[in-house]
Amino acid sequence: MEDNREMPDRIPRRGARAVALPRPWAYPIEWRLLDGRGWLSKSIAHEIDQRRLFPWIPVFFGVGIALFFQADGQPALWAPLGAALFCAAAAIALRRKPAAFCAVIAITALFAGFSAAAIRMRNVASPALARIVVTPVTGFIEAIEDRQEGKRLLLHVVEMRDVPDAERPERVRVSVRLGIELSPGQLITGTARLLPPPQPAWPGGYDFARDAYFKGIGAVGSMVGQVRSDAASPAPTWALRLAAYVDGARNALTERIATSIGGAAGGVSAALVTGKRGLIPEQTNEILRGAGIYHIVSISGLHMVLAAGTFFWLVRALLALAPSLALLLPVKKIAAVAAMIGATIYCVFSGSDVATERSLIMTLVMFGAVLADRPALSIRNLSISALVVLAREPEALLGPSFQMSFSAVAAMMALVPLMHLKESDGRGSGIVARVASWVSRPALGLATTTLVASIATAPFAAYHFQSLNPYGLVGNALALPLVSLVVMPSAVLGVLAYPFGLDRPIWQIMGFAVSQVLDVSAWVGSFSGSTVIVPALGSASLVLLTVGLIVMTVPASSLRWLAIVPAGVGLAFAATPHRYDLFIDRDGAGAAIRGRNGRLTLVGRPSDFVAEQWLRADGDARSADDASLRQDARCDKAGCVVAADSGRWIAFVQEVSAFEEDCRRAAVVVSQLQAPPGCKARFVWDGRALKESGATTIRFTPDAIEVRSVRTGTQIRSWSNKAHPLEPSPAREGLRRAQPIPEQDLPEEDVSSGEPD
Structure with a gap:
């Protein structure tokens, strides 16, 4: 039968735009189809029509990687690799059955991700120091980072006296304060004080040791004494020569930009071009973070x-x-x-x-x-x-770089169709209306994308840095136009003019614009509450919020509304953070105890870096040198006691002589020393336990103790007897309120901050 319906001569503008878009944001939910299969079939058909199945491959690839890092020890390579090959063959056999084919492809991607992580782990494997050593070191300089207090070198080790070859790290990272002129590719010799790459300050904190492992860095420390160049140097490999040449060129351009501009603006401008951030003062970093625009230096x-x-x-x-x-x-x-x-x-x-x-x-x-x-x-x-x-x-x-970068871009891509739907061609409007539209459209786009990117990256910022910047929308709205219109075009022109020696005026123009950006950032950062410290986000909350983000951005159909479920549960978990009652340093040098006032109290000698990591994990905005951190601890040279939030007295023992009384009077005893076998405290965590577990957090409940450690994971232990609050004995009543103790000598640690664009 002939179809008498006539096709329209022209598709309406709204319909044409909806067809042209990769996916409309507002794809409606048809409630009458929510009978299960009808709605699901329609949604899946739409996903296939929009070619939205491929983006799930990297999602499952990432799940495989995540599973690898949750495995105990070092998993075998043959198992995931063989499973990936088997699933790939099965996918070929099932290619005519769409549902089975898609499921097997997803499983193949999962095993492929697990295999990729296993292969990477084996390829970068290299020895790492297990103890502190002071030894002569000879090595090639792979990279140099200029810093305000000196230089930081990445050395490819050639010889390390007093360390067997089987234990010698491939690379070490050392700082140099005074010495000869150094350049990438140079072979140097000097005495270095080296330490093993430090593990997290608390379970769930920044893991420098993991990052160092994948970079081949087996030790960190500093050069002590004179550093000299070795004239009789062996020829470096071509890879080392190439890396040294590139780093030397980056350093030369960094110095050129920084000296042409000067000050903090010079350091920021150099980082914008070469990626070298060592010359940015820490105060300037905090200003940029407070305004929510630190991502511009990435x-x-x-x-x-x-x-x-x-x-x-x-x-x-x-x-x-x-x-x-x-x-x-x-x-x-x-x-x-x-x-x-x-x-x-x-x-x-x-x-x-x-x-x-x-x-x-x-x-x-x-x-x-x-x-x-x-x-x-x-x-x-x-x-x-x-x-x-x-x-x-x-x-x-x-890492935060991957998570924040990809989440921000994916969220902004999900918003693009919505932004297009708001556009107007402006025909039939007056000149004033056209100018207003021309000005308001990019402003609205900037504000919207900034808001979406900020919301998308907030869970990862809370998890890794325990901070949020509520005024990032204001900071970006004021600073990014200047960055886009002046700073970055000047950077491109400056690089092009650099080989001709005509770049200095361009850098100065760029520096003036960067100075204005810093002034705007300082103004925004001065607002009350510009940086909000929040308790560390739990792993379960982060996973749920990530699943919600993926489900919201990947699908093209109304399946995206399913993101409400994991995102809502994740937000509920985030609203009830999992706080710890006791933080213990990895080597027992110090601890943070939740006192009766509900806030942390420091005892011992933790480094400022470690103490600040504990405070931020607890959502505490105090700095490590705040006097209130020690006022609730009673200390003498033998140790400290603190009345904990749970009503129990917790003793931190620094000398063996304190064990006899503290084991008898305190409910919990913590020490880097080995406790005597007869210690009668309800719970003891001494040097032997710390050696096996590393940094530890403890949470007390009426019936049990939850112990979470970097090396041994989570354990639940019951109280042997019902603990009761105890007052200090008369012999310890004379304990003084704790005074700050000089921090221990620990290697410099820094957290990499990957920021989205």
């Missing part, structure tokens, strides 16, 4: 777009000047190749951080689509980028 999307776009525009414009070339050659594709090469060089030059690699891969995919005359779908582009980054560095999944 070389990522904005930097890569300007760099690649400049190459693309210049090459295309130059070729277009010759009509014969423009007519005979594919000018656009040649310019795309030039942009791809230039962007890759810029990524290598700027240090190849995770956010930079993400931006580079997305840029290469975009220009690759130009070469193939195909559109570059944004979510597919991001998925390819995630796969490449995770396959190359699976450990990046656990």
